[in-house]
Amino acid sequence: MIHSSRARTALGHLGEVDPGLATLALWCTHRDDPGPTRTEGETIRYGPGFDTRPVAEQVGIAAHHVLHVALRHGPRADAMADRIGSAFDPALYALAADAIVNDTLTSAGHTLPRPRVSLVELLDEIGEATGTPAAALAEWDADRLALRLHHDAGTMRRAGDYGAARAFVSDLAPGQGGTAHQDAETWAGHLERALSVGRGAGSGIGAVLGRLADSAPPRIAWERRLRRLLARALIEAPRPTWRRPSGRWAAADALARGEGREGPPVAPGRQRMTEAPRVVAAIDTSSSVDTQMLGLFAAELRGVARRSGAETWVLGFDDDVHFEEKLAPGAAGLPDLVEMRTGGGTDFGPLMARCRTLGPSVVVVMTDLDAPLGPPPRFPVVWVTPRGAPEAPFGAQLFVS
16 A cells, blocks of 8 residues: 555555565555654654665665565564563564564665664674575574574664664664554465565576565464463362262262262262462583573563462582472562572483472473483473473473574
């Protein structure tokens, strides 16, 4: 939908040089605006001076914002803000999104104004050099890159310095992802259609889009999967009790007596659990634990404990359990890893023995699974492991990166 006189010329030329991107542009709303050129949800706002640029740059800028909309960078930024809370920096997400979009467009032959941020350069700045733009675009999506930029204060500073050196200014309007927008599946369909059109044209985005990691449907965050698994394990369920017979048995026994028959064997009744649910969070300190992942892990445990009233224990282990602490209700998070020793081997035997004495509703273990697990325990186990770790022979397993 075009309500922008400034964009008409650029979009007309876009249709000539890149039919795939022009197809995506049809699903965006285009408006003139007195402010800077920017993306708000699915609306692209073109500011003063846009139509005075060379036509090639107008086309590149319009294509840049069309990709922001098509890849749902606004809604995804809002979703990441929900994931990492107050630590989220919207400018870092916008920097990650811009770097990916810019290298995508230059790989497709489009012209963009200089200076501009580049995915290859940004990865080099933070120590994640991947070589060619094609390799970087195939490996990194905006969510993963933004999480990497939030990794620690040093990384955030280097990313910020790189953006400042390239005169980067965020063009994603904050807080717009929650406005009405087409869902991820709908945009995945639009992207497939654009890829087909682009391949047919033989030029433009069609040569790049199929290899773009950021165009894949968003993966479900591992924290959401952990939340579901913990919620399922902590649901209060009835259990057998011999203190009273079951109602069904009482009815069958009364019927048998009335007919002069022998009654059925006594069946136990059911009663609700009376003790509070208990979560044990075990951290394998012999393997490297990413502090950012630990923060997300802690946030999910806090949320589950708060909603369910679960008692939460934290255990640090390697070849023995060397640290344990019971978290008070409303505790700010997991204990500082500095308090735990690191290094050494891994043995799950002492950990499982200690867990048995605690009587957990569920045990969540952060580990690389670099040791034999032994027989499965009677309580449910959730393994939180890095990608590339071996598959756990029992329990639920979450692969995280």
